[in-house]
Amino acid sequence: MRERSSFLRNRRSTSHAVRLPVDAFSIDRESREPIQQQIYTALRDLILRGVLTPGLKLPSSRELSRNILVSRNTVVRAYEQLNSEGYVETRHGAKTYVANIPPPSSSVTRQDMPEKTGHVSRFAHAFDTETRINFDADRSALRPSTPDIAVFPFKTWNRLLGRHLLHPNVDLFNYNYDLGYPPLQEAIARYVQAYRGVVCEPRQVVVTNGAQAALDLLSRILLEDGDVVWMEEPGYVNARLVFSAAGAEIEPLHVSEEGWELQSVPHGNVRLIYTTPSCQHPLGLSMRVEQRLRLLEIANRNAAWIIEDDFDSEYRLFGRSIPAMQGNDNFGLTIYVGTFAKTLFPAIRVGFMVVPQSICEQVKRAALYCGQQVSLPLQATLSDFIMNGHFASHLRRTRRLYAERREAFLNFGQKYLSEWMEPFEADVGIQIAFRFKRPLDDVAIASKANDVKLNVIPLSRYYYREPVRGLLLGYAAIDERAMQSHLALLAEVIEKQAS
Ligand SMILES: Cc1ncc(COP(=O)(O)O)c(C=O)c1O
Known part of the structure; x- marks a missing residue:
């Protein structure tokens, strides 16, 4: 006692x-x-x-x-x-x-x-104004970017992880593999070659703590103060934040259902182009091949890097995913960024980049010294998961499931929400962007929806300058019953706000 x-x-x-x-x-x-x-x-x-x-x-x-x-x-x-x-x-x-x-x-x-x-540096202040959305504990209710964790094969995963923990190979528990864990580099290279049309060798794969860590590292490696980043508008807020924190000026690359507006290349030193061509974030559109080739030309003319963020394109409603732009790049300027946050689960915090040969060693060293290394037992488990075919089975299963859910969601959306909003014409990704049919305040509506535990995001959040108003909704993690009740509730919220 x-x-x-x-x-x-x-x-x-x-x-x-x-x-x-x-x-x-x-x-x-x-x-x-x-x-x-x-x-x-x-x-x-x-x-x-x-x-x-x-x-x-x-x-x-x-x-x-x-x-x-x-x-x-x-x-x-x-x-x-x-x-x-x-x-x-x-x-x-x-x-x-x-x-x-x-x-x-x-x-x-x-x-x-x-x-x-x-003193706090300018870097830290770059994040001051960004308001985080505090989602409710029932995180699956219409939350965008959220896969269905309940269908992940945890038993298989645990068995593979357990093997490494029960029969430890000393190599996995020490300061080894500083510049990359070869079996996972190999597994990822095979996967992106086969599924995403990426052209690479395993040594070009750099594993990071999620795609976000890759974006942060790249912004520090590629950008100087005042460099111009030509970035999609609407676009991924967290990418914009790290580019700004690195001192870059952001210039909008407008995207709409008509495509990517590539005519007006910004003046100044375009050092980097950030794009999500296979599943535009947040609209879910895909870039047509002529635009891809044009963008590569522009990058080459300006000696600019391209970051191709391919975070969600595995989930295409019909047919195979559109191959990555990296596969069309004969200039060696594209850095392909991927993540397992959607295909496995977000908290796994494993992402990767496929880096052009010319900067491969520098990126690996920067990753090492910035502490961007992923736990080795986790890397070993993931490489087994891919190499033993479990990843492919899980992808097949979730692609089928999410395709069914997407269709059902759009039908229920038509039933409950068509008076107020309509979806963008897109068929990729695990979220759907809707635009309002009449002038409505999407921030106020999202806030009221959040109050009743619906985790929707206002579309204007993704626009830096000229917002389109609407909502971004997630559908992949909920079954049809939940969809109906969430969408009916959302319709009530919008109706109240509109009247
Ligand atoms: C455009 C985009 N890139 C990357 C990611 C994933 O990042 P991470 O692997 O850090 O979770 C997301 C997540 O929602 C995203 O929307």
Whole structure:
């Protein structure tokens, strides 16, 4: 049992005895921390907090040991430690006084202190204005970008992971494979070659903590202050944030159902083009081949890099996914970014990039020194999952399931929402963008919907300059019953807001 010995209790003090606050000083006899250390820490903290002020005489070791019921030697050793570090000093024989160390800078307690007092860089401030949407605990209700975690084959996954943990290969548990774990590089290379038409060798694959980490790393590797990033509008907010944080100027590359507006290339030094050609985020459109070739030409003419963010294109309603643009790039300017957040589950935090040969080693080194390495046992499990065919089966199963759900969702959307909004003509991805048919405030509607646990996102959020108003809705993680009730509820919210 934890026994608390208050110094004030049983106190038979002398006139100079120090008054310690009740319970400021307690000994936990169950603790693994040695008692001598506990005494030392408690007194040191009281001195540092200014509770015990310079010049105060501490109780004698004999007195303290009696009061807190420990051996005198233990107290003596704690005092010696405090003495050797300069917190107390021994004067007049054996008497111990609090040393003259500077008082705390003010009477403000730690709790009252502002969280940040020192300088914070421009990089950190780049994220200040971005408001995060706080979704409800029932996260699946219409939340965009959310796969159905319930259908993930956790048993298989656990078996594969367990194999590595039960029969540990020392290689996986040490500082090995600094510049990439070859079996996973190989597995990913095979996957993107076969499914996405990416042209690469395994050594060009760099595994990161999700696609976002890849975007952050690339922004630091490729961009200088004032460089222009030509970025899709509407576009992926989190990509824009890291490009801005790296000091770039963002110029809009307008996207609509007519396609990508490639006529007006921005003036200035276009260093980077960010695009989601196989499943435009958030509209879900695909870029036609002539536009892809045109964009590659523009990149080549401007000596600009292209980041092709291919986060969601596995889920195409009809037919095979459209191959990646990287496969058309004869200039070696495209960096292909992928993620397992949608095909497996978001919290896996594994993404990757396929990097042109010319910067491959630099990117790997930057990843290493920026700490962008993914847990090796996790990488080993994922490579087994892919190589043993489980990834392909899971993709097949989820593609079928999400295609059924997409159709059902669009039908229910027509039934409940067609008075207010219509979907963009798109057939890829696990979310659907709708635009309002009349002037409505999508931010206010989304906020009211969030209040009733519907996790929708206003479409205007993805526009930097000239917003189109509507809502982005997720359909993949919910069954037909849930769809009906969520969409009926959403219709009520919109109706109330519109009237
Ligand atoms: C355009 C885009 N890229 C990438 C990602 C995935 O990033 P991560 O792997 O960091 O979860 C998302 C997630 O929603 C996305 O919308």
